[in-house]
Amino acid sequence: MIPLVAAGAVIVGASVIAWHFNQKTEAEKGRQKKAYRDRDRMRSKYKNPGASEKQKQEEEKREQASCYKALLLKEIHTHSEKIEPISLAYKDFYFLVKEEIDADSTSPFRKNALSREFSRIEDGQLRLKEYEKYLSTEKMKIQELWDKGSYDWLMERPVPDALLPLEWLYLGKLVLVELSELDSPLSHTRHILKFNGFDGDIDKQKALAVSYGDEFPMLVVKKSQGNSFYGCVAKGIVYHDHIRSNQALEMIVEKAFGWGAFCSYADGLVKATLPNRNLINGALKLLSGQRVDVYYELYDATLSHDPMQFKRGEKKQPSPVVTERMPSKPGTDNLELYIEINADLLIDIPEYDDFYSSQAQWTLLSYDHDSKEISLGKANVQVICCISESNDGLIANKIHLKEMPQIGIDLPFGFVMAPDDINISYYLGWQYGIEQFVEFVFQASISSTDAKERMKQAEFFRQWKHVIEYQRVQESERSVEFECEIESVESNNHSLKITRSLINDTKIDGKSVYHLMKKIQTSNKLKFEGNYKLQIFHKKNGEFVPAIFKKKIRHAEYILEGGGIEIFCSLNSYRDINLDESQIFKLTVSLPNSSLQRQEQALDALFEDRLAEPRLKDIFLSPSSYNPEFIKYWHDKDICWNNSDLTTNQKESIKTILSAKYLSMLQGPPGTGKTTVIVEMLYQLLLHNPDQKILVVSQQNTAVDNAIEKFKNKYSDLANSSIKIVRVGNPEKISDELKDYQLSSIYNKFLAGNIDSCASRLPRSSEYDIPLNKWRAMMMEELATHSGSHSNAKISDEFFITMLSDKNLIGATCVGLAGRKAGVDSLTFDVVIMDEAGRATVPEMLIPLLRAKKAILIGDHHQLPPSIAPVLRDDSAKEELKFLEDTFLNTSFFERLFDDLPGECTASLSEQFRMVPPIGNLVADLFYTKNGIRQLFNGVKTPDPSGQQPVYAFPESLLWLDVRGKQFKKNTSLENSEEAKAIEQYLIGLSNEFSRKIDVAVITPYGAQKILIKKLLGVKEGSDTVIMKNLSIKVNTVDGFQGSEAELVCYSTVRTEGSLQFLLDKKRLNVACSRAKENLIFFGNSHYLSKFGRGSKNYFNDIVERSSIIRWNYKLEGYNKILKKYLKLKTSECTKSSKELTS
Incomplete structure (x- = not known):
């Protein structure tokens, strides 16, 4: 049978949801299962009649055949009822889309997205007509078999499907076929596929097919009388290799005119129009015979004409339209x-x-x-x-x-x-x-x-390509080499066996070829032939060569059982390889890694100049040579500030950021009010121009939600009038306050509205009531399937583009945006505000920045750099990628860019409002002092409206509980049970005595210690938080807690021996020390930590000197005794910085 590939995809429009998803509703699935059960029961009775006499047996068989005929006709009738309402919905949807495209008020982004839908609408309409023919044909054949008394044949008829069968050909269908499969009827439909055209064209197509490979794509473009269909290989290649994958197609200019040119592909088999407006460089005049790389823009299902210019009844129709531009178009200042x-x-x-x-x-x-x-x-x-x-x-x-x-x-x-x-x-x-x-x-x-600097920066970006490729291989690819005897089986096939023990020996990070193949086996989307490679070792050549003929690959069978693998395949016959002897094989299995693929695509887009603002690439490649450019409005404006609580430093920073024309950067140390600054920037930008599109993106959902929530609440009038907000991401990770702004919620409202709109357009007549109600029920049932945590994944990129085209405030995480890269590439944002930019890798940053006319990067390069995949921290990675340590692991792209850009494009917030002065001074002196000049200061906090000072968890803001425990290795991490128990006892005692509700964070550099502390505190699996009376306690690693804060922070140092390099990492320690608002308590061996590493910078010396030190003794039994010891210390007039209490 010919393997068929669906050419269409999901389109926008409630009236055709079920049909265009090309999936059965739950009701259809249930009904069909019941029909299959009834069929099997009837067939069983038909083949095994109970009567002993032959005449009665024939009567029983006829009765079962009659029942099966009724079942088949009932299914046909049920399926037929759904055609009319869907057909009417299509008609309404066509005119709605056309009307919106023609409207002057429709944004160009929306027009482009809707224009591209016409080929999909046509595909859906064609399938609908063919489905009606399919049901009619089935009904006719069933009646014909009954009339002839051919009950055996009748009982073998399949139950009519709720969707058009794959074997059913129609205009616009894309198929993958072998030459031997042409001109022969398909098994169920008896359809015959042939080459389209006259002798010359057929010869061209055959040449294309042979050069393409054993299997080649064909697009069905014509139907003759009977069951014969005609396909075009050239159009199949265009659709399969270029349109579906959005890859450029090389065409030849046949004839150039003042308005553009006629182009062709495959010696004239495919024709298209390339207007001048779609040229990348309009100043270049096209010449006949010139080769151009183009993308399809406007086309019908058979790639024959432009649906937007189609005129019914006219013999000559305008050709499809192509463009030199990718969907993303470079912006201009106009x-x-x-x-x-x-x-x-x-x-x-x-x-x-x-x-x-x-x-x-x-x-x-x-x-x-x-x-x-x-x-x-x-x-x-x-x-x-x-x-x-x-x-x-x-x-x-x-x-x-x-x-x-x-x-x-x-x-x-x-x-x-x-x-x-x-x-x-x-x-x-x-x-x-x-x-x-x-x-x-x-x-x-x-x-x-500045070619030298640009080449160096370009190499930096290219190195990221190597990093991604290495990561992909390590994370998503596994192989096993094995020697085995080759067993011959029937039909010229061979059997190879890979033992469980050998497979286990090749595991990396717990993954083997068996593990990946299991994933493929259980996936509905992946197939073995596309994700594996079997090779045999050619001793004479000294290399592995393909073990299976290309056309036989899809026939290979893999049996996974008990941890071992058995392969049934037809091996290649090589002259120098004797298959009667044992041979060495290599099986490689790879899984698609969509996240890494999107990052790689972002890097490709940078290299190929596919940016909304091309000048951003120049800045990235040569930041130190950039001559600052400004937006006159903001540069000269005396800004009227809405937030009266803004400090002078915050106002100056905002003005600097807004004034820079293409790229500006803001360094925001802990607690300096980055979210407050973002909210004010959003207000100023949207007040000045409510029609501009702004993207707020970050590494964490909470950062995005905080900014949008605070803006929405503070400026509710603006947010509820001219500002349209949408939040892109996993609904389960988005705050409750923004639930109505989720993409999936907007999607459901849009579809529900279209259901009502389309229904209201039907003539008001009682004869429509029943089918209308059935159609509405079917649509609403399909709508219900788009709710839940995976609903975003079901929303097409076309709809994503359309919905975002008229929204002007979009919130997303880098991960959430990467999941929508195909949609993002077709959008342009006037401003992209990226928070936590210091924690994003270059490819993660590029995904939103490529679509920005202006980028605002906010972060702090004195805190932790981007989270790097564990596989990149292995010694083997550093050996393979020599540049990795210095280029990526120690310095973020944010830091490189911030240091190199002109000062007019950068600003730093210098007042913190989170930490009490003792903690703030510690953080400023240790981490934000350069060349002896302090750069971070304690701001004046807004006083409590009640006028009362809060009672802190401990009188001193900096406390060191000296725990003399011992570190133990737990897998690849470390733990210290004495410190964990001390934290547990301290928090239990505090919860019994402390009456104020506060947030508590327990942080540690080591994952094993985090697990141990969570266990002692009774944190449930899958959560990081536990409530202990008035204490809301969150346990996490230092890295995991960056960006968060708490009134009280307990820091478990763990280390009692060995190197302190990881513990003394300046950026990690900065994060640890700057999370606490009121109290910061260290648990660890102060003597060991403060004395270690003399001659080098040891920050624990300063921390210990500034802290009140109390020697932990388990007889103290927690908080109460610690407080008494501290008070005793104060009454004895012992200075906290020079003496150590012992029990």
Whole structure:
């Protein structure tokens, strides 16, 4: 049977949800299961009649055949009833989409998304018509067999399916086929597939098919009378290899015109239109015979015409439209400047030259720093200009007509040429526009001279590609080499066996080929043939070679049982390999890793210049050479601040961030009010321009939710009027306050509204009541399947694009956004605000930044760098990737960029409001002092409205409970049971005595210690939190608690021997010390930690000196005795910094 590939996908529209998901509803599944049971029962009775007499046996068989006939006809009738309402819904949906596309008020992003839906609408309509034919054919055959008395054949008829069978061909269907399978009827439908076209075209297609491989794609493009269908290999390749995977297709320009060109592929078998508006560089004139890389933009199901321009009844229809641009389009400033030109300078340029065409685009050729002359190119003309005396336009000094087109750097500016005998400055003069133009020209000239720095930065990004590839292999690929005897089995097949013990010996991180193959076996989407590779060792060549012929790969069978693997396959016959002897094989299994694949795609997009704002790439590649550019509105504006509590430092930082034109960075140390700053920035941006689209993205859900919640609550009038919010991500991880703004909630509302809208368009007649109610019930049942934690995954990228196109405040995590990369690539954000940017890897950052016109990065490079996959911290990774340690593990991209960018693009928050002064001073002195100058200060906290001072958990903010325990190794981590017990006893005692509700964090650098503490405190599995009377206690590692805070923080140091390199990591220790708002208590061996590492920087010396030290003794029995010892210390007038209490 021909393996078929569905060419269509999910489309937007409630009326066709079930049909376009191409899935059965739960009701259909249940009904079909019952029909199968009834069928099996009837067949059993038919084959085994109970009567002994032959005549009665025939009567019983006829009765069962009659029952089965009734069952089949009932199923056909049930399926037929759903066709009419879906067909009507399609008709309504078509006009709704067309109306919105034609509306002037519809955003271009939405228009593009909806325009692309037309081919999918057509595919759905075609399937619907063919499904009706399928049911009619089944009904006719059933009646025919009954009338002939062919009961045996009738009983073998399959139960009609709720969906169109895979074997049923129709126009626009994509199939994968072998040459031997053509011109032969398919088993169930008897459909016959043939090559389309006349002799010459058929020969071209056969050549394409042979060169493609054993299997090749065909797109069904024509149907003749009877069961014959005609397919096109060239169109199949276009759809299968290019449209579905969004890959560029090389076409040849057949003929060029002023508006564009006609293009073709595969020697004219596929034709398309390439308009000038879809060219990357419109200044380049297309030439006949030229090769262009294009993407399909507007096309029908058979790739025959442009559905947006289709005119019914006309013989000649416009060809499909292609574009040189990816779905993401580079942004422009849409600035239009004047060039004043003396008419005498134009005398040598022919009247009809392309120089005068509106389709020809201007480019920057060069800039002379001494003379300040700017050389521009358009068509084959070079124009040398200078800035006008009024600084509001350009004046052409010289014009040269060249033999070749003048192509330089694309300009995001438009130009109007005007004669010098009018006062053009009065009409078109624009000083700000010229300022922006000069900045662009100056930056472009700098970029052309800093090749060395750009090459170094480009290599940095390329190294990330190597990192991702290494990570993919280590995490998602396993192989096993084995030697075995080859057993011959029937039909020229062979049997190979891999033992369980051998497979277990090849495990890495608990994963083996068996483990990955089990995953593939239980997956509904993956197949063995696409994810494994079996090779045999060629001794003469000294290498592994393919063990199975390509066309036989899909016929190979893998039996997984008891930890071992048995392979049944047809092995290749090599002249130098004797299959009668034992041979060495290698089985490699790989799983798709969508997360790493999306990161790799983001890096590819950077290299291929697929950015919404191309100048961001220039900044990334040469940050130190960047000449700061500003947004005049914010740079010159005396901002009216809405939040009266903002400090001077916060206001100055916000102004700096808003003024930078393309990229700005904000360093926010712990507790400095980063969320407050983000909220004010959102207010200022959206108040100035409510129509702009802003993305707030972070590594953590809480950071995104906090920013959007606080903005929504503080500026409710703005949020409820002109601001449309959407929160993208896993519904289970989004705060309750933003539930109504989840993408899945908006999706469900949209579909429900369309169900009602489509139903209301039906004629009001009682004859429609029953089918309408059935259709509505079916739609609502399908709608219910889109609720829950996995609902976002079911939403098509097309719908994702459409829904976000009219939203102007979007919140997402980096992970959530990566899951929607295909949709994100078709969107452009005016501003992307990335919080916790210091914790994101380069590929994670690129996914949103590639779609930003302006990027605002907020983070703190003095805290922990990005979380790196454990596999990259192994010694083997550092050996394989020599650059890994210095380039990625120790320094974040945020830090590199912050240090290299000009100061006008960066700002730092310098006042913290989280920590009480003793803790704040500790953090500032140890981690935020540079060259002896302190850079972080304690801000003035807003007083409690009640006027009362809160009672702290302990009188001193810094306390060291000196626990003389011992570290033990637990797997690859460490634990210290004495410290864990001390923390348990302390918190139990505190909970019994402390009446104020507070948050408590227990943190430790080691995962094993975290597990031990959770166990002692009774934290339930799957949670990190436990409630102990008035204490809400959260247990986590230091790394896991970054970005969070608590009134009381207990820090278990664990270490009592060995190296302190991990413990003394400055960034990790900074995070540990800066989480506490009121009390920070260390549990550990103060003597060992403070004395270790003399001669090098040991931060524990300073911490111990600043802390009140109490020697832990289990007889103290927790908090009460500790407090008494502390009070005794105070009354004895012992200084906390110089003496140590003993029991």
